[in-house]
Amino acid sequence: MPEGSSEQQQLRLLQAALDHINQGFTAFDGELRLVGRNKHFFDLLEFPEHLAEIGTHFSEFMRHNAERGEYGDGDIETLVSERVEIARSFRPHYLERVRPNGDVIAVKGDPLPGGGFVTTYTDITDQRQREEALEQAVAERTSDLRHSEERLRLITDAIPALIAYIDTRPCYTFANRRYASWFGLSVAAMQDRPVVEVLGESLFEELEPRIERALNGEEMTYEYRRKGPSGAYADMRSTLLPDVDPAGMVRGCFVLSLDVTEQNQREAALRQSQKMEAIGQLTGGVAHDFNNLLTIILGNLKDVKARADDDEDLVELVEPAIEAANRGASLISRLLAFARGGAVDPRPIDVAATLNDLARLLRRSLPSSIEIVVQIKDAPRPTRVDRSQLENALLNLALNARDAMNGSGRILYAVGEERLEAERAAELELQPGDYVRIDVEDDGMGMSEVTRQRAFEPFYTTKTFGAGNGLGLSTVYGFARHASGTVALRSQPGDGCCITLYLPCADRAGTDSAPDEAFEDPDATPLAEGQGELVLLVEDDAAVRAVVRRQLIDLGFSVLEAEDAEEALEMIRSIGEIRYLVSDIIMPGEMNGIALARQAKSITPTIKVGLISGFAQGQDREALAGCPFPVLPKPFATEALAGLIGRSA
Template identity: 50%
Template sequence: MEETQQLRAQIDLLQAALDHISQGFTVFDNELRLVAWNRGLYDMLDMPREIVKRGSHLEAFIRVNAERGEYGEGDIEGKIARRIERAKLFEPHYFERVRPNGQIIAVSGTPLPQGGFVTIYSDVTEERQRQEKLERTVQERTRALQQSEDWLRLVTDNIPALIAYIAPGPVFRFANRRYADWFGHSVVSIAGRPAPEVVGEDLFSELEPHINHAFEGNAVSYEYQRKRPNGSTAYMRSTLIPDMTQDGRTLGIFVLSLDATDQKQAEAALVQSQRMDAVGKLTGGLAHDFNNLLAILMGNLLSLSRMEEPVSKQALDSKVAPMREATKRGSDLIQRLLAFSRGEAIDPQTVPLAQVLTNVSGLLEGSLPSAVRMETEIADVHIAACIDPTQMETALINLAFNARDAMPEGGTLRIALAETRLNKREADDLGVQKGRFAEIRVEDTGTGMDEDTQLKLFEPFFTTKNFGTGSGLGLSMVYGFMRQSGGAISVSSALGTGTCFTLYLPFTRLEKQDGPPGQEADANDFKQGEGELLLLVEDDPDVATTVTDQLQNLGYSVLLAESAEDARSLALDLPELRGVLSDIVMPGQINGLALAREIRQKRTDLGIALMSGYADWSSLSGHGQQCEFPVLAKPFADDQLADTLQQILSPKR
């Protein structure tokens, strides 16, 4: 009796615990009769209490639901029968039922090992309502996001720029229409593709360091060039902005690229304008220099014509030597002036700055008033920098003429080259990295400038000169060139005390040369010929006679052709011929480059060289800059001619 009371107490305790569960609970035996339940059964499902008792059959519960319409309209008895048959299978089951009042009940049944099953009833109404609300919200936001993406696509596709997003990999995740078109893709096909596959391996190898630097969290700007489908060159200016999290991780990079071709062309036009302006300013001085050279030539020629035979070699040399030096100086001056005025686009190269200053001094000689004294000071001839030498000369000439204009009553212009070292504060003030720099100082003793003028000095179109006498672009171009070369420029001035411009360029030191720069080879050092037969093609009789003498003095035999037709026949008919030296531009005839190519096709054994008196012979011949033969610029010295002939004939010896 005592054990029965203890068991009943335990059952009552278990029932009390089940009644506190928020879910409904039932246990039916293998005959589908109710064995256990909790209060949630009739609280959640509104079951009549008279049927919620031990031994009630499952059919009573199903009938209550069916008669209340919880299974929908139709045959009640059929609905009951079908549910009883499924229950007798004692299989695991789960379903959700929506009651007529809108309540959603989840029913989960699990079979027992001895038969029967345990069923859990859960009210999931609020959960399903939250889920439906969430799904509606997701759908609404998806539509809004799609609309935003459509608007973003519409905006980015109509911006005159190339826009993209690159994820780590690097892989493209987004590109606007212009960006995709630029690399031959669609906005759909470019997404998900690796960057090397999109831009090409060659271009990617150039861009990869910039991309890697951006993924390290740095904003990067750079320029690159690429051929358009029509063969023209486009210059692009790109900026990479890292997409970073608050903890410093880089998720990707935004890409903005702009077509800078027109700007590049405009910049080149401005540079050329400044260069030609400087050439114009040089004209007076150059005319003075050339008149002096002509005076030397004319005077010595007249003196030679008055000499009576016999004439000693010493007397002859005393007249010829100044003439030879005058022609060499005139040729050098013309070559420097033409190279300066053409301003051919060349890649930056390591240049000895002493040579640049020497060239500038040669161009400025005679172009400055006699009241202006020019001094050049070079501390070390081995100081160099990676620059475009022509632009460097343009910059120095612009500064020199500004100095000249600042000294109307005369004074001293001093250009000095030295090495310096900038500490961090000095470098930060100039906007460069600290370290060693080549320093070029251009100083004058002129009128100087006030502080307000110095602040505006490098602004485009700012000038203190009278209208029509200055473009206001000279100093801005100098500033831009220095920045482009990785350097800087500063100015120090005061009214009445003169002005000093200081140019800073990243320092490079050249290896020391065996001899002094510009030292000419001795005549005995020329490599002489051994009587080889050469064909000279030149339509000007006087030039032909002069070059024939040079060739014969170098030990070669010469056969002269005055026309391209004669040259073609002789080159093809004379097997003993060893080389051809032809003028490029021959009026009214086939040009020398075309002749040389025709001969080379049929006589691969011949050494061929060309010569021209035109500075820009390539444009006259219509063949661009492509030339596979050595080209001598007229007039040329014996050592230049000897070296060229050795170059084309040595492999044939």
């Protein structure tokens, strides 16, 4: 076989191999004449077969392309010569060409060592399509995400909580509007801000250990106090929730903070009012028992004194005892004033006039180094209270102010009207409405935090033994609460004290004064003197009964005794001569003194009733509501009992 034919054989084999490749292939020599190509090149670029001829000039291909519009608009010759020119430079090149039919062809050319160049053509249409689809999907996802992020922001901005996300640096990567504005920043300004910059050095130092623990995967909840954007201190309760990835790594933590200032204040106020309520019940009960005891002590001591008229030694012993028991009785009545509001005779009172009178009295009795100032802001409407209780309260406050001063200073009484809207009223535990507001302000030494919290408790005093009983402010508190008002307190150590009384304006003051009118000033009523008339005395405590019985006998009455209502009713039914019924109000058994009195009246209409009570100071307002019988508080002197019988109805 001639050599040529084996060479041709090899060439054919080579061509077959080239045709087998899944890429187009061409080789041009230094003159830009085609020296090699494969079948795929023609398939891919749809060149006519005649161009496949070895030796075809490069420009023929360019012309064919230009003519069929592959290079866009323009002069054919120019389009061709430009390309030929570039090809002549034989520089390596890569380009992606989009054919009019949309196919994307990657063209990669490299010079050949002896001149000319070899080029491969790859169809990357699918690849490009996949990439584009991917890009589109990514763009859509991003837009979805942005949308859901916006929704999330809308939601987090609407929630009344401070929400943020801290990464491990630690910097903020998210903060809702509330969070940002709480720190005086915009949401955008929070982005990527170091936590220390936002919290400030000192707060960061305080919270850093917690943030660190949260970033170590521990959920943390804690409270702290910080000056809020308004300048007022706020209590914040924060939870740090670690954000852990599926591999268990902490990526950062969510921060959820709530302003719990109001909640804390409400809880503290509730605790305070529950405490006062409990103390009120306790002292009320104790006072009731003490009144019974004092009735016995005083009654018997007075009896001893009466019998010891000519024995001076005995009188000397008895008198201080009576004096002490009387002091005890007045203490108890102050206690009851706290617990039950005291015996009251509410009338519309002009507070401004009362203050002016009181100021006059105080100027006379306090040292002249203490200035008393009365400030009346547009004369307020009257308030329905017991005048002597109001005076007593204002006097107590003046005495406290005096005691808080070092001999000299200023006491300011300011009075005006204030309308309490729902929110402020709720804070003060009052009904919304118009109130007479009295501020009693001094420039004394002020109160410590502990004193401020306990000042209204009965028996809380910082004064030395004997100098104070700790009943002044509790009486003021009891008076104000029972007048449907309240008392508030503002004081700093070393910076004076201001006590504010709120009392409802008269036109909306409670109308529950009926029971109180049952209490009358015992001194102002005619004293009864007995002529042996029959009195039925009903009292469950035997010792008290013995004292009252003696007092009645001293007054000239004959006395029958009963231990409870049932026994009393039996006596009334069988003994028509009973003229008076003197009964305790609170008694064991079904029936109290008031019910007994009503029944007695239905049996013997002419019977006259007077009631005695250990609470006797607004106790059981409901039971006493509309009670037509006079009531005498225990303990009482014989004259007061005479007054009760004189008023009996």
